[in-house]
Amino acid sequence: ExxxxxxxxxxxxxxxxxxxxxxxxxxxxxxxxxxYKQEKKAPTFLFMLTSSGIEKxxxxxSSILDKKELFSILNITATQTGDSAIYLCAGYGGATxxxxxxxxxxxxxxP
Amino acid sequence: xxxITQSPKYLFRKEGQNVTLSCEQNLNHDAMYWYRQDxxxxxxxxxxxxxxxxxxxxxxxEGYSVSREKKESFPLTVTSAQKNPTAFYLCASSTKKEGxxxxxxxxxxxxxxxx
Numbered sequence: 001e002x003x004x005x006x007x008x009x010x011x012x013x014x015x016x017x018x019x020x021x022x023x024x025x026x027x028x029x030x031x032x033x034x035x036y037k038q039e040k041k042a043p044t045f046l047f048m049l050t051s052s053g054i055e056k057x058x059x060x061x062s063s064i065l066d067k068k069e070l071f072s073i074l075n076i077t078a079t080q081t082g083d084s085a086i087y088l089c090a091g092y093g094g095a096t097x098x099x100x101x102x103x104x105x106x107x108x109x110x111p
Numbered sequence: 112x113x114x115i116t117q118s119p120k121y122l123f124r125k126e127g128q129n130v131t132l133s134c135e136q137n138l139n140h141d142a143m144y145w146y147r148q149d150x151x152x153x154x155x156x157x158x159x160x161x162x163x164x165x166x167x168x169x170x171x172x173e174g175y176s177v178s179r180e181k182k183e184s185f186p187l188t189v190t191s192a193q194k195n196p197t198a199f200y201l202c203a204s205s206t207k208k209e210g211x212x213x214x215x216x217x218x219x220x221x222x223x224x225x226x
Binding site for chain 1: 115144146151152153154155156159167169201213214215216217218219220
């Protein structure tokens with residue numbers, strides 16, 4: 001069965017800290033891995049990763065994929081209270097080519 | 112403004128009633144999706160449609176029905192057969208791309224409470 005597992009389930013840090021969120025996957029016919037940020041309602045797209053070892057970066061956020069070990073990490077440096085959200089990881093693939101979501105990591109950044 | 116709209120934002124129903132959640136997009140996307148989100152369970156796929164007049168069951172389709180009569184619209188009906196309908200429902204759309212994958216754009220969601 002295809003699955004995506006995220007860890008930790010929740011995390012509390014202080015402003016300025018650096019955090020690393022983990023995502024491991026077992027997805028047949030794996031094509032790509034996507035990260036989303038969900039604050040109150042609609043998840044918003046962060047990154048799509050298709051190749052191993054190539055870091056994608058956007059401001060203080062960065063992500064990398066390891067297709068040999070079947071995991072991805074999302075790094076956030078110099079965290080701010082506005083980074084508080086649920087971070088969702090999803091693998092694209094499976095028998096019918098769809099997104100398989102993990103349960104998410106709830107990040108709380110305290111001032 | 113391009114995007115996905117869902118209505119209503121909050122919906123309350125009595126047990127035993129069917130209820131229809133609206134999802135409209137003006138992104139000219141071919142594919143549309145319905146997810147359910149419960150605390151601690153991430154997003155689970157209910158139904159998806161890659162083309163007008165065609166749709167497929169996702170992982171948790173029981174107790175739900177959909178239609179796709181227009182490209183822009185993909186309404187979801189939560190029937191009385193759904194055992195635990197109280198949840199946050201998210202609609203998404205994407206271009207129909209094969210290959211390495213695609214970004215899905217999400218609507219703001221509808222929070223359904225059934226008592």
